[in-house]
Amino acid sequence: MWNNLPSDLLSNVFSYLPPHSLARAMVTCRHWHDCARSTTSRHQHPPWFVALPTRARNLCFVHNPIESTWHLLGLKHVPSLTRPVSTIPGHGLILFKSTGSVPLQLSVCDPFTSRFRHLPQLRKPRTNPAVGVIEDCPSQFNVYVAGGMCKAASSGAASYEPTLEMFDSRSKNWTITGSMPIEFAVRLTVWTPNESVYSRGVLYWMTSARAYSIMGFDMSSNKWKELSVPMGDTLEFAAMVPRDGKLAVIGGTHGVNVLVWELGEDDKWNVIERMPVELGKRFVGGSTKCVGIEGGVCLYKEIAKEMVVWRKDRNHKNKWEWYSIEGCNQISGKRLENYPIKGLFLHPNLACSSSFF
Amino acid sequence: MAEVNETDQTPNLGDSTTPSQPKPEQITTTNVAVPIPDVGPQLQVVVDEFILKNGSSDEEVRTAARNDLRDFIEREEIGITTLLVVVKYAHEFKNADLLDAFCERVADLIKDKKVVGVREIFGIVNDFTPEEEHALRDEHPWAFED
Numbered sequence: 001m002w003n004n005l006p007s008d009l010l011s012n013v014f015s016y017l018p019p020h021s022l023a024r025a026m027v028t029c030r031h032w033h034d035c036a037r038s039t040t041s042r043h044q045h046p047p048w049f050v051a052l053p054t055r056a057r058n059l060c061f062v063h064n065p066i067e068s069t070w071h072l073l074g075l076k077h078v079p080s081l082t083r084p085v086s087t088i089p090g091h092g093l094i095l096f097k098s099t100g101s102v103p104l105q106l107s108v109c110d111p112f113t114s115r116f117r118h119l120p121q122l123r124k125p126r127t128n129p130a131v132g133v134i135e136d137c138p139s140q141f142n143v144y145v146a147g148g149m150c151k152a153a154s155s156g157a158a159s160y161e162p163t164l165e166m167f168d169s170r171s172k173n174w175t176i177t178g179s180m181p182i183e184f185a186v187r188l189t190v191w192t193p194n195e196s197v198y199s200r201g202v203l204y205w206m207t208s209a210r211a212y213s214i215m216g217f218d219m220s221s222n223k224w225k226e227l228s229v230p231m232g233d234t235l236e237f238a239a240m241v242p243r244d245g246k247l248a249v250i251g252g253t254h255g256v257n258v259l260v261w262e263l264g265e266d267d268k269w270n271v272i273e274r275m276p277v278e279l280g281k282r283f284v285g286g287s288t289k290c291v292g293i294e295g296g297v298c299l300y301k302e303i304a305k306e307m308v309v310w311r312k313d314r315n316h317k318n319k320w321e322w323y324s325i326e327g328c329n330q331i332s333g334k335r336l337e338n339y340p341i342k343g344l345f346l347h348p349n350l351a352c353s354s355s356f357f
Numbered sequence: 358m359a360e361v362n363e364t365d366q367t368p369n370l371g372d373s374t375t376p377s378q379p380k381p382e383q384i385t386t387t388n389v390a391v392p393i394p395d396v397g398p399q400l401q402v403v404v405d406e407f408i409l410k411n412g413s414s415d416e417e418v419r420t421a422a423r424n425d426l427r428d429f430i431e432r433e434e435i436g437i438t439t440l441l442v443v444v445k446y447a448h449e450f451k452n453a454d455l456l457d458a459f460c461e462r463v464a465d466l467i468k469d470k471k472v473v474g475v476r477e478i479f480g481i482v483n484d485f486t487p488e489e490e491h492a493l494r495d496e497h498p499w500a501f502e503d
Contacts, residue, residue, distance in 0.1 A: 073499065350497070
């Protein structure tokens, strides 16, 4: 009967389950547990928003988009003096970097299973480079590091490192993939970008503050380019978002006027969306941040404050909808501090078969 | 269970230029009829029609076939007993598209239910000890909070 169906058959069924249903399927019986553990999700479900308090190292808030519930996970192994950079979303991993003036040390953490691993040292140690991620397929990802500062061997004086390095999750090694024009190394270091977006063969980074601008590395032609961001010097917050394989930017002024632009074939920006005025009015005040993933964007402040999400509609594939979600100010009846947070998106990966660890 | 002989298969009516030897791609049995005992004639008809249309070289016909099948499954609220039979046969006949449609339906019956409910519906016997089950629930407490 259902207890002992062939494993690949059950895994096929489980590949359609959202994370909480998969977690429950794992508890029904041994056979289902083992099959669920080796399931690869089809990722048909909306991504989860993850909120990491900037001052509480071991806490991780996650929002289940289907049940619209908040949960608190404990992160056991994350060392002090690290900060989340971005996620490797399809693998369900958070990418952390070391802070301070030490050479960059990256590590990955799966918040749902508490698995943690340092990446090996860079080929060319450097401080403050740009960090990017490309996921080719469910079983592999690459991390890119560009620019940064290094100590010159002879004089001991610091200089900008004009190289791009790549980490391959399969070989678990860094390789230097090429050099870069020194001015891009300088900009990527001085302006410390946030998450990268990979679109149409180009790896993009956006500066983390006004005046926003974007730098991109074309993988096939090995060329760097710079793009201006629409309203780049007036936006108070902005983030890049991958949208159906294209590059988009969401940004706003005064929390009320939020626009989304998409980069066209000719590297020109077109406005494709505007946040509804009623939502904008409720969102005023305080400093807003935003983060995006293929299929969704979240505008947020601190953990207890209301957030605004713009997301692919589950029922109509080509429609996107605006939602507001309540912030989280209590867990299991216990009131919580209104933590400032770094927001990220990922797809929970409950399978132990993730090859990286 | 008799082996299905590929060269004796039901002809692929969607392609008027079928060669006498099956092309390597056709061996994945998209076009092989899947006779399913113990399900109503209506479901058998729907399955046969799906297999026929899904073998078409026209992508729109294939997409329509998949949508029709999904709609039928939802409308008729195909139940557990029938599903068990269908997925087993689709699996044995290695018809991936047929299998996916019905696996998704099985997943729909699991979604959002509590563990006890899932066990009941699927007639699953819990072979964990209470300690083991407790430890598993502790691995992902967020999934069991209600």
